[in-house]
Amino acid sequence: MIRSLTRLSLLAATASVLVPFYAILAASLQPQDNLSPGLAWPSDPQWHNYVDAWSTGGFADLMRSSLIIALGVVPLALVLATLAGYGLAMMRLAVRGPIFALLMLGLALPYESIVIPLYYDLKSIGLLNTYWAVILPLIGAFMPFGVFWMRSHFESLPPELTEAAEMDGASSRQILREVLLPTARPALTTLGLLYFMWAWNQFLLALILIQDPAMRTAPSGLGKFIQAYGRNIPLLSAGTIIVIVPVVILYLFFQRHFVKGILSGAIK
Known part of the structure; x- marks a missing residue:
């Protein structure tokens, strides 16, 4: 029982870190006119967003x-x-x-x-x-x-x-x-x-x-x-x-x- 609770706690802690990171990564590849990206991975990743952010933000x-x-x-x-x-x-x-x-x-x-x-x-x-x-x-x-x-x-x-x-x-x-x-x-x-x-x-x-x-x-x-x-x-x-x-x-x-x-x- 204690071992199961420990594993669940570790899984919850891992998810609390990975899910927000995944959400930011998925949002960064959406078209720039998408105002509510959500958690869905884009069908056509817009990798140029990183180039635009790099140059625009200095x-x-x-x-x-x-x-x-x-x-x-x-x-x-x-x-x-x-x-x-x-x-x-x-x-x-x-x-x-x-x-x-x-x-x-x-x-x-x-x-x-x-x-x-x-x-x-x-x-x-x-x-x-x-x-x-x-x-x-x-x-x-x-x-x-x-x-x-x-x-x-x-x-x-x-x-x-x-x-x-x-x-x-x-x-x-x-x-x-x-x-x-x-x-x-x-x-x-x-x-x-x-x-x-x-x-x-x-x-x-x-x-x-x-x-x-x-x-x-x-x-x-x-x-x-x-x-x-x-x-x-x-x-x-x-x-x-x-x-x-x-x-x-x-x-x-x-x-x-x-x-x-x-x-x-x-x-x-």
């Missing part, structure tokens, strides 16, 4: 901007989260508890509460309307979760690993680089994928902090695209598919590492 510039922002955020955020997680997990610091508690407060901080102060701060130092205006705030916003993730991973490792290295005379840097990091590959891969997805899907910060439409992220550009072509459902669906495809491809490529990292954290 997605080449938008996706390049999303990629620049994501590649600027992910490496720096991973390095900082790893160093902070290692320090809070392994080093004997008197203020380790308060620092970690302060970081965890950041998980409850909504983007909406910091956008206006960020706008004026970045304007005062000349970073407004640049990629750094989004990259730097995102790194800071991602730190609480990243530090929590890496701290949990390092704390779950057997203490004998670091104790043996310390007895051999290894420094803190050598312990991190040669002992702990090799074990952290699944955790780092999972965290990197999450960071990339969150940075790629960034909407609000890019919309407010970058005024140049060509420098905005793909999701924020899609928002403007929807305002301009709100009645053209097939064209909007094609634009949506264009925006989400890179994340789907990246997830499928790193799927095993992602699942391994999630399951490893859950088991530990």
Whole structure:
């Protein structure tokens, strides 16, 4: 009975993801004058909708901007989260508890509460309307979760690993680089994928902090695209598919590492 309920729950969860994706894909291939595509697969798929959406919405510039922002955020955020997680997990610091508690407060901080102060701060130092205006705030916003993730991973490792290295005379840097990091590959891969997805899907910060439409992220550009072509459902669906495809491809490529990292954290 329990096994059957588990299978039904998994099937329902799968359907809740695949059915909307199928609906968007089917709608993107309908004639552009079809205002209510439904779930039926078109008899004559209009693949040129993707070409029209790509050129009309300027997605080449938008996706390049999303990629620049994501590649600027992910490496720096991973390095900082790893160093902070290692320090809070392994080093004997008197203020380790308060620092970690302060970081965890950041998980409850909504983007909406910091956008206006960020706008004026970045304007005062000349970073407004640049990629750094989004990259730097995102790194800071991602730190609480990243530090929590890496701290949990390092704390779950057997203490004998670091104790043996310390007895051999290894420094803190050598312990991190040669002992702990090799074990952290699944955790780092999972965290990197999450960071990339969150940075790629960034909407609000890019919309407010970058005024140049060509420098905005793909999701924020899609928002403007929807305002301009709100009645053209097939064209909007094609634009949506264009925006989400890179994340789907990246997830499928790193799927095993992602699942391994999630399951490893859950088991530990």
